[in-house]
């Protein structure tokens with residue numbers, strides 16, 4: 001088995017840099033500049049949005065801080 005890593009250029013919405021984005025899955029990319037995980041949205045054009053997981057009954061931001 002071989003793992004293919006796709007690297008694309010894009011504008012990161014978090015750090016606003018024109019930078020390299022490493023594909024983690026078909027839809028999930030990571031900014032090489034600031035390390036933020038980005039969700040790729042193809043809707044006429046490709047845009048990248050910060051990837052935020054949303055637990056059902058918890059504030060995602062509080063959870064992020066505890067994990068960090």
Ligand SMILES: [Zn+2]
Nearest residue numbers: 012015031034
């Ligand atoms: Zn970034």
